[in-house]
Amino acid sequence: xxxxxxxxxxxxxxxxxxxxxxxxxxxxxxxxxxxxxxxxxxxxxxxxxxxxxxxxxxxxxxxxxxxxxxxxxxxxxxxxxxxxxxxxxxxxxxxxxxxxxxxxxxxxxxxxxxxxxxxxxxxxxxxxxxxxxxxxxxxxxxxxxxxxxxxxxxxxxxxxxxxxxxxxxxxxxxxxxxxxxxxxxxxxxxxxxxxxxxxxxxxxxxxxxxxxxxxxxxxxxxxxxxxxxxxxxxxxxxxxxxxxxxxxxxxxxxxxxxxxxxxxxxxxxxxxxxxxxxxxxxxxxxxxxxxxxxxxxxxxxxxxxxxxxxxxxxxxxxxxxxxxxxxxxxxxxxxxxxxxxxxxxxxxxxxxxxxxxxxxxxxxxxxxxxxxxxxxxxxxxxxxxxxxxxxxxxxxx
Amino acid sequence: xxxxxxxxxxxxxxxxxxxxxxxxxxxxxxxxxxxxxxxxxxxxxxxxxxxxxxxxxxxxxxxxxxxxxxxxxxxxxxxxxxxxxxxxxxxxxxxxxxxxxxxxxxxxxxxxxxxxxxxxxxxxxxxxxxxxxxxxxxxxxxxxxxxxxxxxxxxxxxxxxxxxxxxxx
Amino acid sequence: xxxxxxxxxxxxxxxxxxxxxxxxxxxxxxxxxxxxxxxxxxxxxxxxxxxxxxxxxxxxxxxxxxxxxxxxxxxxxxxxxxxxxxxxxxxxxxxxxxxxxxxxxxxxxxxxxxxxxxxxxxxxxxxxxxxxxxxxxxxxxxxxxxxxxxxxxxxxxxxxxxxxxxxxxxxxxxxxxxxxxxxxxxxxxxxxxxxxxxxxxxxxxxxxxxxxxxxxxxxxxxxxxxxxxxxxxxxxxxxxxxxxxxxxxxxxxxxxxxxxxxxxxxxxxxxxxxxxxxxxxxxxxxxxxxxxxxxxxxxxxxxxxxxxxxxxxxxxxx
Numbered sequence: 001x002x003x004x005x006x007x008x009x010x011x012x013x014x015x016x017x018x019x020x021x022x023x024x025x026x027x028x029x030x031x032x033x034x035x036x037x038x039x040x041x042x043x044x045x046x047x048x049x050x051x052x053x054x055x056x057x058x059x060x061x062x063x064x065x066x067x068x069x070x071x072x073x074x075x076x077x078x079x080x081x082x083x084x085x086x087x088x089x090x091x092x093x094x095x096x097x098x099x100x101x102x103x104x105x106x107x108x109x110x111x112x113x114x115x116x117x118x119x120x121x122x123x124x125x126x127x128x129x130x131x132x133x134x135x136x137x138x139x140x141x142x143x144x145x146x147x148x149x150x151x152x153x154x155x156x157x158x159x160x161x162x163x164x165x166x167x168x169x170x171x172x173x174x175x176x177x178x179x180x181x182x183x184x185x186x187x188x189x190x191x192x193x194x195x196x197x198x199x200x201x202x203x204x205x206x207x208x209x210x211x212x213x214x215x216x217x218x219x220x221x222x223x224x225x226x227x228x229x230x231x232x233x234x235x236x237x238x239x240x241x242x243x244x245x246x247x248x249x250x251x252x253x254x255x256x257x258x259x260x261x262x263x264x265x266x267x268x269x270x271x272x273x274x275x276x277x278x279x280x281x282x283x284x285x286x287x288x289x290x291x292x293x294x295x296x297x298x299x300x301x302x303x304x305x306x307x308x309x310x311x312x313x314x315x316x317x318x319x320x321x322x323x324x325x326x327x328x329x330x331x332x333x334x335x336x337x338x339x340x341x342x343x344x345x346x347x348x349x350x351x352x353x354x355x356x357x358x359x360x361x362x363x364x365x366x367x368x369x370x371x372x373x374x375x376x377x378x379x380x381x382x383x384x385x386x387x388x389x390x391x392x393x394x395x396x397x
Numbered sequence: 398x399x400x401x402x403x404x405x406x407x408x409x410x411x412x413x414x415x416x417x418x419x420x421x422x423x424x425x426x427x428x429x430x431x432x433x434x435x436x437x438x439x440x441x442x443x444x445x446x447x448x449x450x451x452x453x454x455x456x457x458x459x460x461x462x463x464x465x466x467x468x469x470x471x472x473x474x475x476x477x478x479x480x481x482x483x484x485x486x487x488x489x490x491x492x493x494x495x496x497x498x499x500x501x502x503x504x505x506x507x508x509x510x511x512x513x514x515x516x517x518x519x520x521x522x523x524x525x526x527x528x529x530x531x532x533x534x535x536x537x538x539x540x541x542x543x544x545x546x547x548x549x550x551x552x553x554x555x556x557x558x559x560x561x562x563x564x565x566x
Numbered sequence: 567x568x569x570x571x572x573x574x575x576x577x578x579x580x581x582x583x584x585x586x587x588x589x590x591x592x593x594x595x596x597x598x599x600x601x602x603x604x605x606x607x608x609x610x611x612x613x614x615x616x617x618x619x620x621x622x623x624x625x626x627x628x629x630x631x632x633x634x635x636x637x638x639x640x641x642x643x644x645x646x647x648x649x650x651x652x653x654x655x656x657x658x659x660x661x662x663x664x665x666x667x668x669x670x671x672x673x674x675x676x677x678x679x680x681x682x683x684x685x686x687x688x689x690x691x692x693x694x695x696x697x698x699x700x701x702x703x704x705x706x707x708x709x710x711x712x713x714x715x716x717x718x719x720x721x722x723x724x725x726x727x728x729x730x731x732x733x734x735x736x737x738x739x740x741x742x743x744x745x746x747x748x749x750x751x752x753x754x755x756x757x758x759x760x761x762x763x764x765x766x767x768x769x770x771x772x773x774x775x776x777x778x779x780x781x782x783x784x785x786x787x788x789x790x791x792x793x794x795x796x797x798x799x800x801x802x803x804x805x806x807x808x809x810x811x812x813x814x815x816x817x818x819x820x821x822x823x824x825x826x827x828x829x830x831x832x833x834x835x836x837x838x839x840x841x842x843x844x845x846x847x848x849x850x851x852x853x854x855x856x857x858x859x860x861x862x863x864x865x866x867x868x869x870x871x872x873x874x875x876x877x878x879x880x881x882x883x884x
Binding site for chain 2: 005006007008009015016018019020021022023024025026027028029030031032033034035036037039040041042043045046047048049051054057058059060061062063064065066067069070071073079083084085086087088089090091093094095096097098099100101102103104105106107108109110111112113114115116117118119120121122123124125126128129130131132133134135136137138139140141143144145150151153154157161162163164165167172175176187201206207208211213215218219221222223
């Protein structure tokens with residue numbers, strides 16, 4: 001079992017255990033929001049009067065940090081990006097929804113996430129904001145059923161996952177490096193603007209929230225290291241790619257262990273015969289495929305064992321999807337026939353060899369369907385995925 | 398107990414980003430907030446009127462497969478409540494009050510809070526996410542639509558800011 | 567009422583949820599009442615730092631209201647509503663249901679005396695002037711207020727333990743079949759009682775006292791929960807199956823996030839910070855303790871009915 005991320009879509013921790021990871025991650029999220037000052041509606045609103053741009057600084061530092069991390073890890077092959085849920089694009093509802101959210105943000109002073117943090121800091125206005133959010137959700141649900149125009153707007157758009165690296169045709173790490181550089185420039189500009197606006201508003205006698213943290217060196221440290229990290233990943237990724245072209249096949253499996261796994265009905269085991277002809281392997285539920293055209297129903301979490309005539313070259317599988325765990329039968333169909341389908345005769349004077357032969361011959365008999373049917377002749381293994389296919393429409397925000 | 402000042406925004410941003418990165422690499426999805434109200438309302442509607450909820454275009458997908466609250470984002474918001482509470486307590490900021498400018502009455506501030514909340518609840522449903530789920534998480538995963546959403550959040554805020562300035566400055 | 571609550575009875579076999587949220591609310595309110603009784607009695611006897619606040623003196627009246635709501639919930643849950651008076655015709659020493667009926671009969675008058683004796687003197691005087699008939703009783707109960715405070719501690723403890731034993735009375739539920747459930751519900755009840763008291767306008771000394779006491783009670787509660795889990799882990803196959811309800815089973819996320827993290831660990835940290843910085847405990851931690859206390863009882867009632875000796879029969883449920 002390799003430890004490639006993301007863990008939960010790959011079936012780690014189980015369903016309920018997976019839910020508990022959310023508790024810790026959410027707690028760090030909430031703690032950071034509080035310490036940034038996001039439990040304070042006035043500080044958030046200050047962003048829109050330009051005299052305290054903490055919202056912009058915190059949000060963009062967070063975005064760049066996570067972006068650099070995610071694309072660097074996926075660039076070096078530690079994250080399977082196709083298993084990470086990325087917001088699908090529904091352009092019209094996103095544009096209008098975003099605009100309205102901004103309006104609601106400045107009218108109420110909080111956004112839904114910060115309202116939760118503000119609530120647990122004891123702020124009564126946050127409670128009222130959250131009551132409003134709940135009402136708004138209900139209002140939308142009624143509207144969606146009652147107003148065809150709203151439904152048309154809500155469902156317009158393709159719902160495809162369109163990422164900026166895909167749209168622009170450059171690698172995520174290069175793009176992340178560019179965003180980090182732009183963010184650094186924007187931070188320098190923002191600090192100038194807020195100094196000026198704060199002075200101007202104060203001169204006009206405005207009542208300002210005075211909690212701005214003015215230490216400005218942090219941006220060079222944060223953005224500088226993120227930029228370096230991203231550039232490193234961007235240059236390292238192609239080299240890693242060259243060294244081992246798409247590490248699709250994780251491991252090889254020898255014929256006898258595979259036979260035992262078939263007999264034990266290992267769930268999510270799927271065996272594919274890549275040879276052009278031949279039906280002589282006697283494996284129940286054996287599928288057929290060609291190296292150039294993988295089956296369409298391969299799922300993440302499946303263990304796919306591939307059988308060629310002899311040993312299989314991993315380079316032949318360039319077009320196969322990532323997600324399932326691939327294994328190659330060592331020695332291919334030839335070895336299977338010799339080691340599993342052929343009974344073994346052992347020298348009588350060696351007890352160890354006798355035992356081994358006994359086991360192998362039982363396995364051999366199971367596949368050949370000759371003897372000891374009473375002991376072990378269950379129906380062919382049911383092949384099913386360990387993890388269900390991912391549902392696209394996930395609970396939004 | 399003295400109140401601590403807020404963190405350096407860039408430091409807070411890095412910690413926030415690491416939490417978001419952890420969400421991506423552990424759970425395979427970003428952070429969110431508005432899933433909580435959506436799923437709680439869906440669950441409450443399911444108690445009162447299961448048929449209507451199951452047939453509702455907005456809520457049907459939440460109640461179709463088991464408990465709508467057994468969801469990663471719902472537990473994550475419980476975590477946010479814990480983290481935010483401990484942050485506020487340890488910084489001496491846990492204090493019952495209504496945050497507002499001295500130019501506005503408490504009643505007016507709460508009225509606008511409710512109004513803004515309703516608009517955001519509607520907007521987060523329409524846009525399939527809020528500042529956390531779309532702008533922050535979608536922005537970090539470089540989703541095209543989410544960047545459009547984020548720009549529009551700032552556009553909407555700046556467009557209306559002048560009209561509600563009494564509340565804040 | 568005639569149903570024997572042992573394993574062979576199909577009525578109590580898994581898959582058949584016979585207790586619902588009313589029982590959870592009843593256990594929750596009962597725990598708070600027990601806690602307030604114990605704490606207000608204890609503070610009358612031993613807390614002498616300053617003049618008690620008005621809120622503290624009026625709290626026993628709130629207690630009477632709470633126990634009435636709780637009784638109403640249990641009444642809603644009983645199938646033969648109009649036969650409930652029969653509880654009082656017999657006393658079965660081994661039946662917790664019967665015990666409960668008598669405990670409530672004790673709790674009501676003790677709470678009423680406490681409430682009266684703690685009411686500020688000039689209010690009492692106003693009432694006695696209007697209803698002179700009550701004067702002998704009214705003056706006697708004030709004179710005996712220390713005795714009633716002691717009685718309040720005793721009957722509160724009995725009530726608190728009883729709320730746990732009520733569940734333990736069903737040996738057919740491995741999730742509930744632990745002698746630790748009584749102490750657990752007692753400690754949790756006192757903790758939620760302290761949290762409930764903290765919601766009112768107590769003075770600073772009282773707040774500090776109750777806040778730190780609540781911190782110690784939460785630590786005790788966490789310890790008891792740990793022992794309860796160890797006890798189940800060391801038990802037989804049925805206990806292990808029951809334990810799986812909160813270790814990977816359907817109640818895992820709810821139990822660990824709502825009860826342990828949100829309801830116990832978080833307020834304990836907050837109360838400790840407040841104690842260390844000599845701050846006045848606020849209402850935030852108290853609200854979390856109350857939420858966690860309710861979640862504990864809710865999950866106990868539902869998860870308990872999810873578990874049964876016939877684990878194969880219930881396997882389909884989780």
